[in-house]
Amino acid sequence: MAGKFSRRALLRGTVLGSGALVLGAPVVSAQGQEKVIRCGVVTSLSGDNRFGGNLTRRGYDLWAEEINKLGGIEIAGQRYPVKMFYGDAQSRPASGADAAVRLIIQDKVDVLFGPYTSGVTLAVQPISAKYQVPMISGSAESPNVWLSKPAFNFGMIPAVDLTSDKSIKVLAENLGSKAKSVAVVGVDEPFSKETAEGFRHGVQEAGLELKRFELFPANADLTPIISKLKDDNPDIVAVGGHESVFINFVNAAVSLDYRPKALIMHYGVTSAAFINQLGEKANGALGVSVWTAGLPYRDDLFGTASDYSELSFARWGTHPDYTEAGCSASGLVLQDAARRLGKAPPWDQKTRVELTKAIEETDIETFYGPVAFAKEGDHFHNNIKPVPVVVQIKDGKVVPVAPSSAAEGELQYPMPGAS
Amino acid sequence: MDLFLQTIMNGVLIGGILICLTIGFQLTFGVLHVIDFAVGGWAMLGGYAAYWLVALAGIDPFISIFLVFVLFALIGRAVGPLIYHVRTSRYARPDLMALAFTFGLFLLMRGGALWLWSYNSRNVESVFSGEFLTVGPVTIPVLRLSAFLMALLISLGVFLLLYRTRFGMAVRAVAQNRDHAGLMGVDVKRVSAYVYGLYTGITASAGVLIATIYSVNPSVGVRYTLFAFFVAVLAGLGSVGGVLIAGLALGLMESVVSTYVGTRYSLLVVFGVLFLVLLIAPKGVLGRGI
Amino acid sequence: MSSPAIKTSSADKSPLVLESVVKRFGGVTAVAGVSLVVAPGEVVGVIGPNGSGKSTLFSLAAGGLPVDEGRIWLDGVDVTGQPTWRIARSGIGRTFQIPSLFDNMSVRENLLAAAVEGDWKGAPVRAEEVAEMLQITHVINNLASELSGGQQKLLEFGRVCMRDPKVILLDEVTAGVHPNIRRIILEVIRRLRQTGITFLIIEHDMEMVREICDRLIVMNMGEVVAEGSFDDIASNVEVQQAYLGRQS
């Protein structure tokens, strides 16, 4: 009985095994012959940060679509199309780590595009290091990401401490003696907190008076904060947060009869939601952007910054902000590094290490501006080239107003309707 | 001094919002003995209803609030019997099962809203948006003032209903003793379902005002539920009258702590006080049942 | 408690002594100054109309409710104001008017659970003995909630027996049960009193009261209105009035 059974099992095993070999062989070889570059995107497609997460996806996707129109990335005279794989981080670091492992193991991606938030990035970058898969992050802006000196992760957007810091100084120069005091508030969550701290640093460097520095929890009722700001009456109010907080902030301020002379916020002022939802109330608000459509940059794939903006508008129905631009430019970095490397995909572990070296040596001009990664210091592997531009909303349009090299309009001070 | 007066006013007005949110919840607890996790969910859905009525039909929230009340009262009237069924079932622990049921309902609302209307916050514009009154040194946003007035009106309405009508008599009878009320010929199941409908109607209308004051997105419900629980516990679960005082107390606490201690600490203080209140006076500082 | 045990002069070492215990619920006085001394091996019946405070008196004696006034001694030790578990551990066991079994446990587990604060090692053997004594061995692996009403009463009684208490309070233990089960219960009571265990029994079944009780206490409106042998009580006018007055 037992002998019979095992013989039958053996037979069945052999048949199944050879069947699998016959069927499997072409699959294996097809995978070998299918010369595509497999790109994984780990970002927050759901959860608290899904708004920004979807923006990053748009940016990465637009690049992939454009490069595939040309037949793919050109390496040693031949073009290799790009195939995108997505992993939803659910706005949670642990899910981001799960997603990264899945993309690397199951989808066998050659390269990763990074998450929207810094928290997820911090959980994903050890995994990219472990499997030696280079990662290009088009969004994460927390300086903490670069402090840990990630060997395989590269950031397109200068850390927020650099940008908010500089923007206040630029603003102070522009206003001269008209503005003397500043109050800084921010949401108590990583990105916004660091933005606020950057503002504070800028205020101290520029020699202005800091009237208030305060953090508040996400979802807090803003009336107490605004009442306090009204009482302080500073010349400039600086807010760290995302666009939904700014919308609530402006609404709450209006309903308490308060319009500061200058209101500067960071990421989000340039987003379509901010202008659409606030209408006239948005006018006069200042924002910081490392990129705007009016900047005089260009590259071969997207053309000028404004060409890119129109392309993105045609594709998604809204004008891109710097997150989308940074993400699209991530693809350009990959393109350039792969070309210099000159090795056909799929890339094995050794080649991926070489590719990482190649990315480290990046020094290119794109529609997004110049890109080169720091090789040492607190901003290791962060692209610190872009210069922040101070923008102002005028008649529902985003207009760069400072520094003078990028300005397209006058800085309006005090802002319309200021109390 | 001006800041102090403004702080008090801010607190009172936040209190008004909290009262709107909690009155219906207390009514259901008093009658059905159910802790409804979905309270924030009903408010969130009310906000969305107002948003769509503005966006699609151009109806101002101050008019649509009545439509929302009727619509959600009907929905609640339909859902009520299910909750009654779970609460009075022969399960091992019907109270916990009812809690779990409303928890599932809440997740369904939150997830459904995310799925249907996706992630972004939506602003609900009204003719009163951005309007304010100035009284001496104090600025009063009209929207918040109307929420406060609505809180007073609802409270008054609920009191009249409970103490001046036959239906109210039945409700109180059920609240005191379900079995005895049944023996006296009250259709307990029907009364419970109507109370649940009343509660969902009130809470969704409160959600309309809250959405015009802040904005609405699928995740706001969690915080509303938490605050409703807080006010309800402080008032004494099931006490409708205590809500007025407890809501104002919480509003003032949030405002004063935010202004004079630091906004960062406001939630820490709020939850700390809630925890301590429960430990020291679990039946609430103020109240008794309906 | 750290306070030294207070001994009563009159009833040293009596298994249970109640001294003017009072319990009020809101404005209602459920027990209004009841005093009671029982002797080892004595079976005392507590009778009276519904709502006369009998069950409340049991809860006071067994510690389920704190007394408002008065004192309680168990075996000469003052246990007034002690938590229930401590009073229970000092040798008093009770059944409830509505059987309060551990529904999601088997009969065996119910019996074992009763010994959890006592002789745990010997509990399995003891459980078999108690089950046999009460003739519930055939259902010993059934869930408590699956038992018939009479079997539930037996099990609850059995749970008390598991703990070898000095005083047992039985609250309407034979109400509505089959005569066979009643017979079993009576037999066990007789057997246990031989070993010096004292019983306090709330009972409506006068047949049973006559058969088993040495002494009766009649309660009405929270007070003891009569006390004596069955025959004394049967002829007592006041008692008849208490019952009749209630009915009118």
Next chain:
Amino acid sequence: MASNPGQVRGNLFRLAAIAVGLLALGVVPAFIDPYSLRIVTGALMWAGLACAWNIVGGYAGYISFGHSAFFGIGAYTTAILMQAGIGMPFLATLLPSVVIAMIVAAIIGGPTMRLRGAYFAIATWAFAEMLMQLATILDITGGTGGLSLPAYLNEFFFYYTMLAAAAASFLGVWYLIEYTRFGFRLKALRDHEPAAEAMGIRTNLVKVQAFALSAAITALFGSVFAYWTTYIDPMSVMGPEITDQMVVMVLLGGLGTIWGPALGAVVLWITNRYIWSTFGDTVVYLPVLGLIIAMVVLFLPNGLISLIVGRRRGRELISRILRKF
């Protein structure tokens, strides 16, 4: 409590079944890729957490909405002790993590567990929210910026660590509940608190013990989780979603049963990851989850485990098996 030969054999049978099960779980990593292993590791973690919650929720009959606080205490203790300044090895942080959680649980458990039903649920929720707010304010926790841990990305290490923790939790809890005085005390107080008191059971003490045990197990998994994900922040280790998931898993599997929570956790976590990896960016998981909970409450109040062994049938089945041995 092995009093008769049938039970002795039954126990031997159970021990054999456990040994086979552990062996099977032990060789799993040899057969699946690192990603699937990661999912299975997650399933083990959630099974352990569900088991921990079940001690209080299922056996003591107290619905806690604050268990995320203990998960966070465990995660933060490990993260803080492993920071550069202190630099303790991972395994050495487990003891402090568990002990701190137990102490906190013992302190708040006493007064909190005097509250019944809804009051207890709300009080624990308030406590968890309070602790999360504290974590966002303190410097030692890194505030909202969170903490990074030294990355040790050996998937086998984490699989076996999770397996060891989950197996220890389940077997330990099973033993405690079914075979010790503690288990009898706990079940007695769940079924009838006044009767339990009348048996001499010190119910307040038992409740606090159960709460502390539950908190300790929760913290243990919090510690492993922190080291596993390498980065934590207040939301990711103290957010209400952690408690929510624990509650739902236990309800789905079967409240107050030994293996129900494990079943619920594994089913739900695998479904979760499956929907997530198949449909990517959809959030349809959430409403479906909500619907499942409502349906379970309405139609299957004893959980999935009751489908496998209906209460009565299961008992008969088990006693028949025992008789055969």
